[in-house]
Amino acid sequence: MAAEARLSSTEYITHHLTHLTVGHGFWALHVDTISMSVLLGMITLGLIYSASRNATAGVPGKGQAFVEVVVEFIDTTVKEVFHLDRSFLAPLALTIFVWVFMMNAMDLLPLDLPGKIAGLFGLTHWRAVPTADANTTFAMSLSVLCVVLYYSFKAKGAGGYVHELFTAPFGSNPVLWIPNFVLNLVELLSKPVSLAMRLFGNMYAGELVFMLIALLGASFFTFTVGSTVGLFGQIAMGAAWAIFHILIITLQAYIFMVLTVVYSAMATEHH
Protein backbone atom coordinates (compact mmCIF):
# COMPACT_ATOMS: atom_id res chain seq x y z
CA MET A 1 0.00 0.00 0.00
CA ALA A 2 2.80 2.38 0.93
CA ALA A 3 4.07 2.71 -2.61
CA GLU A 4 4.86 6.40 -2.09
CA ALA A 5 8.54 6.71 -1.22
CA ARG A 6 8.86 7.52 2.50
CA LEU A 7 5.90 8.02 4.75
CA SER A 8 6.08 9.20 8.33
CA SER A 9 4.63 6.76 10.85
CA THR A 10 1.48 8.85 11.31
CA GLU A 11 0.98 9.05 7.55
CA TYR A 12 1.52 5.29 7.25
CA ILE A 13 -1.18 4.56 9.81
CA THR A 14 -3.63 7.15 8.51
CA HIS A 15 -3.13 5.74 5.02
CA HIS A 16 -3.92 2.24 6.29
CA LEU A 17 -7.03 3.51 8.04
CA THR A 18 -8.47 5.06 4.87
CA HIS A 19 -11.11 3.13 2.97
CA LEU A 20 -11.37 2.95 -0.79
CA THR A 21 -14.48 5.12 -1.05
CA VAL A 22 -16.84 5.80 -3.92
CA GLY A 23 -19.42 8.57 -3.74
CA HIS A 24 -19.96 11.34 -1.22
CA GLY A 25 -21.91 12.00 1.93
CA PHE A 26 -24.65 9.52 2.68
CA TRP A 27 -23.87 7.42 -0.40
CA ALA A 28 -20.14 7.11 0.27
CA LEU A 29 -19.62 3.40 -0.28
CA HIS A 30 -16.58 1.59 1.08
CA VAL A 31 -15.75 -0.53 -1.95
CA ASP A 32 -13.05 -2.54 -0.18
CA THR A 33 -15.33 -3.49 2.72
CA ILE A 34 -18.23 -4.49 0.48
CA SER A 35 -16.20 -6.51 -2.02
CA MET A 36 -14.12 -8.25 0.66
CA SER A 37 -17.17 -9.28 2.69
CA VAL A 38 -19.07 -10.51 -0.37
CA LEU A 39 -16.01 -12.36 -1.65
CA LEU A 40 -15.40 -14.04 1.71
CA GLY A 41 -19.07 -14.98 1.96
CA MET A 42 -18.92 -16.58 -1.50
CA ILE A 43 -15.73 -18.49 -0.64
CA THR A 44 -17.19 -19.79 2.61
CA LEU A 45 -20.47 -20.77 0.95
CA GLY A 46 -18.57 -22.51 -1.82
CA LEU A 47 -16.40 -24.48 0.62
CA ILE A 48 -19.33 -25.64 2.72
CA TYR A 49 -21.47 -26.35 -0.36
CA SER A 50 -18.78 -28.46 -1.99
CA ALA A 51 -18.27 -30.33 1.28
CA SER A 52 -22.00 -31.05 1.47
CA ARG A 53 -22.15 -32.14 -2.22
CA ASN A 54 -19.31 -34.59 -1.78
CA ALA A 55 -20.51 -35.87 1.59
CA THR A 56 -20.56 -39.62 2.10
CA ALA A 57 -22.20 -41.72 4.76
CA GLY A 58 -19.02 -43.75 4.99
CA VAL A 59 -15.64 -42.57 6.24
CA PRO A 60 -15.72 -38.78 5.82
CA GLY A 61 -12.87 -36.85 4.26
CA LYS A 62 -11.09 -34.09 6.13
CA GLY A 63 -13.22 -31.31 4.64
CA GLN A 64 -16.48 -33.06 5.39
CA ALA A 65 -15.39 -33.91 8.93
CA PHE A 66 -14.44 -30.30 9.57
CA VAL A 67 -17.74 -28.92 8.28
CA GLU A 68 -19.61 -31.56 10.32
CA VAL A 69 -17.76 -30.52 13.48
CA VAL A 70 -18.60 -26.84 12.92
CA VAL A 71 -22.25 -27.50 12.09
CA GLU A 72 -22.69 -29.82 15.07
CA PHE A 73 -20.98 -27.36 17.40
CA ILE A 74 -23.27 -24.51 16.33
CA ASP A 75 -26.34 -26.75 16.49
CA THR A 76 -25.62 -27.84 20.08
CA THR A 77 -24.94 -24.26 21.13
CA VAL A 78 -28.24 -23.11 19.64
CA LYS A 79 -30.09 -26.09 21.12
CA GLU A 80 -28.87 -25.27 24.63
CA VAL A 81 -30.14 -21.69 24.51
CA PHE A 82 -33.10 -21.64 22.11
CA HIS A 83 -35.81 -24.16 22.87
CA LEU A 84 -38.30 -23.61 20.06
CA ASP A 85 -38.07 -24.74 16.43
CA ARG A 86 -34.55 -23.84 15.37
CA SER A 87 -34.77 -24.58 11.63
CA PHE A 88 -34.25 -20.86 10.93
CA LEU A 89 -32.05 -19.75 13.82
CA ALA A 90 -29.45 -22.51 13.64
CA PRO A 91 -28.52 -21.86 9.98
CA LEU A 92 -28.48 -18.13 10.74
CA ALA A 93 -26.11 -18.72 13.65
CA LEU A 94 -23.90 -20.88 11.43
CA THR A 95 -23.80 -18.17 8.78
CA ILE A 96 -22.94 -15.47 11.31
CA PHE A 97 -20.22 -17.52 12.96
CA VAL A 98 -18.50 -18.67 9.78
CA TRP A 99 -18.82 -15.36 7.97
CA VAL A 100 -17.64 -13.19 10.88
CA PHE A 101 -14.80 -15.61 11.50
CA MET A 102 -13.67 -15.41 7.88
CA MET A 103 -13.88 -11.60 7.86
CA ASN A 104 -11.98 -11.38 11.15
CA ALA A 105 -9.38 -13.83 9.85
CA MET A 106 -8.32 -11.30 7.21
CA ASP A 107 -6.52 -9.58 10.09
CA LEU A 108 -3.98 -12.40 9.99
CA LEU A 109 -2.91 -11.63 6.42
CA PRO A 110 0.36 -9.71 6.18
CA LEU A 111 -0.61 -6.09 6.72
CA ASP A 112 0.59 -4.67 3.42
CA LEU A 113 -0.25 -7.66 1.22
CA PRO A 114 -3.89 -6.82 0.31
CA GLY A 115 -2.92 -3.20 -0.31
CA LYS A 116 -0.03 -4.22 -2.56
CA ILE A 117 -2.28 -6.55 -4.56
CA ALA A 118 -4.90 -3.79 -4.87
CA GLY A 119 -2.08 -1.44 -5.88
CA LEU A 120 -1.35 -3.69 -8.87
CA PHE A 121 -4.80 -2.76 -10.15
CA GLY A 122 -4.16 0.93 -9.56
CA LEU A 123 -6.18 1.26 -6.36
CA THR A 124 -4.79 3.63 -3.75
CA HIS A 125 -6.37 2.23 -0.58
CA TRP A 126 -7.50 -1.24 0.43
CA ARG A 127 -8.49 -2.32 3.93
CA ALA A 128 -8.77 -6.07 4.03
CA VAL A 129 -10.71 -6.55 7.29
CA PRO A 130 -14.42 -5.84 6.68
CA THR A 131 -15.28 -6.16 10.39
CA ALA A 132 -12.83 -3.35 11.24
CA ASP A 133 -15.32 -1.07 9.49
CA ALA A 134 -18.23 0.03 11.69
CA ASN A 135 -20.54 -0.11 8.65
CA THR A 136 -20.23 -3.90 8.40
CA THR A 137 -20.74 -4.59 12.07
CA PHE A 138 -23.70 -2.22 12.35
CA ALA A 139 -25.28 -3.70 9.23
CA MET A 140 -25.02 -7.16 10.76
CA SER A 141 -26.26 -6.13 14.20
CA LEU A 142 -29.23 -4.23 12.75
CA SER A 143 -30.13 -7.37 10.78
CA VAL A 144 -29.95 -9.25 14.07
CA LEU A 145 -32.28 -6.64 15.58
CA CYS A 146 -34.77 -7.42 12.80
CA VAL A 147 -34.55 -11.12 13.66
CA VAL A 148 -35.12 -10.33 17.35
CA LEU A 149 -38.16 -8.20 16.51
CA TYR A 150 -39.47 -10.97 14.23
CA TYR A 151 -39.24 -13.48 17.09
CA SER A 152 -40.89 -11.04 19.48
CA PHE A 153 -43.87 -10.58 17.16
CA LYS A 154 -44.02 -14.27 16.35
CA ALA A 155 -44.01 -15.43 19.96
CA LYS A 156 -46.34 -12.79 21.44
CA GLY A 157 -48.34 -11.46 18.49
CA ALA A 158 -48.49 -7.76 17.63
CA GLY A 159 -50.90 -6.95 20.47
CA GLY A 160 -49.03 -8.99 23.03
CA TYR A 161 -45.70 -7.45 22.12
CA VAL A 162 -47.00 -3.87 22.26
CA HIS A 163 -48.68 -4.70 25.57
CA GLU A 164 -45.37 -5.99 26.89
CA LEU A 165 -43.49 -2.94 25.64
CA PHE A 166 -45.71 -0.67 27.72
CA THR A 167 -46.23 -2.79 30.81
CA ALA A 168 -43.26 -5.13 31.17
CA PRO A 169 -40.82 -4.20 33.91
CA PHE A 170 -42.89 -2.13 36.37
CA GLY A 171 -46.56 -3.02 35.89
CA SER A 172 -49.66 -2.09 33.92
CA ASN A 173 -50.63 1.12 35.75
CA PRO A 174 -51.17 3.83 33.02
CA VAL A 175 -48.78 6.18 34.88
CA LEU A 176 -45.98 3.68 34.29
CA TRP A 177 -46.57 3.23 30.55
CA ILE A 178 -44.08 5.89 29.48
CA PRO A 179 -41.22 4.80 31.82
CA ASN A 180 -41.81 1.18 30.81
CA PHE A 181 -41.70 2.04 27.12
CA VAL A 182 -38.55 4.17 27.44
CA LEU A 183 -36.79 1.43 29.38
CA ASN A 184 -37.80 -1.22 26.83
CA LEU A 185 -36.68 1.00 23.97
CA VAL A 186 -33.26 1.51 25.56
CA GLU A 187 -32.96 -2.21 26.18
CA LEU A 188 -33.91 -3.00 22.59
CA LEU A 189 -31.57 -0.46 21.01
CA SER A 190 -28.60 -1.20 23.26
CA LYS A 191 -28.46 -4.73 21.84
CA PRO A 192 -27.38 -3.89 18.26
CA VAL A 193 -25.13 -1.05 19.44
CA SER A 194 -23.22 -3.21 21.89
CA LEU A 195 -23.04 -6.12 19.41
CA ALA A 196 -21.64 -3.92 16.67
CA MET A 197 -19.28 -1.86 18.83
CA ARG A 198 -17.83 -4.97 20.48
CA LEU A 199 -16.87 -6.59 17.19
CA PHE A 200 -15.76 -3.33 15.60
CA GLY A 201 -13.68 -2.25 18.60
CA ASN A 202 -11.90 -5.57 18.83
CA MET A 203 -11.04 -5.75 15.15
CA TYR A 204 -10.09 -2.07 14.85
CA ALA A 205 -7.80 -2.24 17.87
CA GLY A 206 -6.29 -5.48 16.60
CA GLU A 207 -5.61 -3.98 13.19
CA LEU A 208 -4.04 -0.88 14.77
CA VAL A 209 -1.72 -2.95 16.93
CA PHE A 210 -0.62 -4.84 13.81
CA MET A 211 0.12 -1.47 12.19
CA LEU A 212 2.13 -0.30 15.19
CA ILE A 213 4.10 -3.55 15.14
CA ALA A 214 4.69 -3.11 11.41
CA LEU A 215 6.27 0.27 12.10
CA LEU A 216 8.94 -1.34 14.30
CA GLY A 217 10.94 -2.68 11.39
CA ALA A 218 10.20 0.25 9.11
CA SER A 219 13.63 1.86 9.59
CA PHE A 220 15.57 -1.37 8.93
CA PHE A 221 17.23 -0.10 5.76
CA THR A 222 19.21 2.44 7.79
CA PHE A 223 21.16 -0.62 9.11
CA THR A 224 21.79 0.65 12.61
CA VAL A 225 21.72 -1.48 15.76
CA GLY A 226 18.40 -0.04 16.82
CA SER A 227 16.76 -0.74 13.48
CA THR A 228 17.95 -4.36 13.54
CA VAL A 229 16.50 -4.79 17.02
CA GLY A 230 13.32 -3.21 15.66
CA LEU A 231 13.14 -5.72 12.82
CA PHE A 232 13.47 -8.71 15.13
CA GLY A 233 11.06 -7.05 17.51
CA GLN A 234 8.58 -6.76 14.67
CA ILE A 235 8.91 -10.44 13.81
CA ALA A 236 8.63 -11.59 17.43
CA MET A 237 5.80 -9.26 18.44
CA GLY A 238 3.96 -9.78 15.16
CA ALA A 239 4.02 -13.54 15.72
CA ALA A 240 2.93 -13.20 19.35
CA TRP A 241 0.08 -10.82 18.57
CA ALA A 242 -1.06 -12.92 15.60
CA ILE A 243 -1.22 -16.04 17.76
CA PHE A 244 -3.17 -14.16 20.44
CA HIS A 245 -5.37 -12.72 17.73
CA ILE A 246 -6.38 -16.20 16.52
CA LEU A 247 -8.08 -16.56 19.91
CA ILE A 248 -9.71 -13.12 19.66
CA ILE A 249 -11.13 -13.53 16.18
CA THR A 250 -12.67 -16.91 17.02
CA LEU A 251 -13.98 -15.62 20.33
CA GLN A 252 -15.57 -12.54 18.79
CA ALA A 253 -17.24 -14.57 16.04
CA TYR A 254 -18.51 -16.98 18.71
CA ILE A 255 -19.77 -14.15 20.93
CA PHE A 256 -21.60 -12.45 18.05
CA MET A 257 -23.25 -15.78 17.21
CA VAL A 258 -24.17 -16.72 20.80
CA LEU A 259 -25.56 -13.28 21.61
CA THR A 260 -27.74 -13.40 18.49
CA VAL A 261 -29.19 -16.67 19.70
CA VAL A 262 -29.53 -15.42 23.29
CA TYR A 263 -31.34 -12.25 22.20
CA SER A 264 -33.70 -14.29 20.01
CA ALA A 265 -34.35 -16.66 22.91
CA MET A 266 -35.07 -13.72 25.21
CA ALA A 267 -37.48 -12.32 22.62
CA THR A 268 -39.55 -15.51 22.67
CA GLU A 269 -39.93 -15.55 26.45
CA HIS A 270 -43.24 -14.42 27.94
CA HIS A 271 -43.39 -12.07 30.88
Place this chain on the structure above:
Amino acid sequence: MENLALIAQVQGYTAIALGLIIGLGAIGACIGIGIMGSKFLESAARQPELIPTLQGRMFLLAGLIDAAFLIGVALAMFFAFANPLLARFG
Protein backbone atom coordinates in the same frame (compact mmCIF):
# COMPACT_ATOMS: atom_id res chain seq x y z
CA MET B 1 3.41 30.78 17.65
CA GLU B 2 0.35 30.96 19.81
CA ASN B 3 -1.25 28.32 17.62
CA LEU B 4 1.73 26.06 18.22
CA ALA B 5 1.33 26.38 21.98
CA LEU B 6 -2.35 25.50 21.64
CA ILE B 7 -1.56 22.46 19.54
CA ALA B 8 1.01 21.33 22.07
CA GLN B 9 -1.53 21.76 24.85
CA VAL B 10 -4.15 19.67 23.02
CA GLN B 11 -1.55 17.01 22.29
CA GLY B 12 -0.44 16.91 25.90
CA TYR B 13 -3.97 16.56 27.24
CA THR B 14 -4.73 13.91 24.61
CA ALA B 15 -1.67 11.92 25.65
CA ILE B 16 -2.77 11.97 29.29
CA ALA B 17 -6.28 10.93 28.24
CA LEU B 18 -4.88 8.02 26.20
CA GLY B 19 -2.93 6.79 29.21
CA LEU B 20 -6.03 7.02 31.39
CA ILE B 21 -8.25 5.24 28.85
CA ILE B 22 -5.87 2.34 28.34
CA GLY B 23 -4.65 2.13 31.92
CA LEU B 24 -8.02 2.26 33.69
CA GLY B 25 -9.54 -0.04 31.07
CA ALA B 26 -6.75 -2.54 31.58
CA ILE B 27 -7.22 -2.44 35.37
CA GLY B 28 -10.91 -3.13 35.02
CA ALA B 29 -10.50 -5.91 32.47
CA CYS B 30 -7.73 -7.58 34.48
CA ILE B 31 -9.69 -7.54 37.72
CA GLY B 32 -12.71 -8.93 35.89
CA ILE B 33 -10.75 -11.71 34.19
CA GLY B 34 -8.98 -12.48 37.46
CA ILE B 35 -12.19 -12.84 39.46
CA MET B 36 -13.79 -14.93 36.74
CA GLY B 37 -10.74 -17.17 36.35
CA SER B 38 -10.47 -17.80 40.08
CA LYS B 39 -14.17 -18.64 40.30
CA PHE B 40 -13.83 -20.96 37.31
CA LEU B 41 -10.92 -22.81 38.90
CA GLU B 42 -12.79 -23.05 42.20
CA SER B 43 -15.89 -24.51 40.61
CA ALA B 44 -13.79 -26.79 38.40
CA ALA B 45 -12.11 -28.18 41.49
CA ARG B 46 -15.47 -28.61 43.19
CA GLN B 47 -17.26 -30.27 40.28
CA PRO B 48 -14.81 -31.47 37.61
CA GLU B 49 -17.65 -32.95 35.55
CA LEU B 50 -18.91 -29.43 34.80
CA ILE B 51 -15.62 -28.27 33.27
CA PRO B 52 -16.68 -28.48 29.57
CA THR B 53 -19.85 -26.44 30.15
CA LEU B 54 -18.11 -23.90 32.34
CA GLN B 55 -15.19 -23.54 29.96
CA GLY B 56 -17.46 -22.44 27.11
CA ARG B 57 -19.17 -19.90 29.33
CA MET B 58 -15.83 -18.70 30.66
CA PHE B 59 -14.48 -17.96 27.19
CA LEU B 60 -17.71 -16.21 26.26
CA LEU B 61 -17.45 -13.97 29.33
CA ALA B 62 -13.74 -13.42 28.77
CA GLY B 63 -14.59 -12.02 25.36
CA LEU B 64 -17.33 -9.84 26.84
CA ILE B 65 -15.03 -8.48 29.56
CA ASP B 66 -12.22 -7.90 27.10
CA ALA B 67 -14.48 -6.10 24.64
CA ALA B 68 -14.99 -2.89 26.59
CA PHE B 69 -11.26 -2.60 27.17
CA LEU B 70 -10.47 -3.19 23.50
CA ILE B 71 -13.05 -0.66 22.40
CA GLY B 72 -11.26 1.78 24.69
CA VAL B 73 -7.92 0.88 23.14
CA ALA B 74 -9.33 1.36 19.65
CA LEU B 75 -10.68 4.77 20.63
CA ALA B 76 -7.37 5.73 22.20
CA MET B 77 -5.44 4.64 19.12
CA PHE B 78 -7.81 6.61 16.94
CA PHE B 79 -7.09 9.72 19.00
CA ALA B 80 -3.36 9.00 18.89
CA PHE B 81 -3.12 8.88 15.10
CA ALA B 82 -6.01 10.90 13.72
CA ASN B 83 -6.84 13.30 16.52
CA PRO B 84 -10.13 14.98 15.59
CA LEU B 85 -9.52 17.64 18.28
CA LEU B 86 -6.36 18.73 16.49
CA ALA B 87 -8.08 18.93 13.11
CA ARG B 88 -9.69 22.20 14.17
CA PHE B 89 -6.33 23.93 13.97
CA GLY B 90 -6.13 23.00 10.30
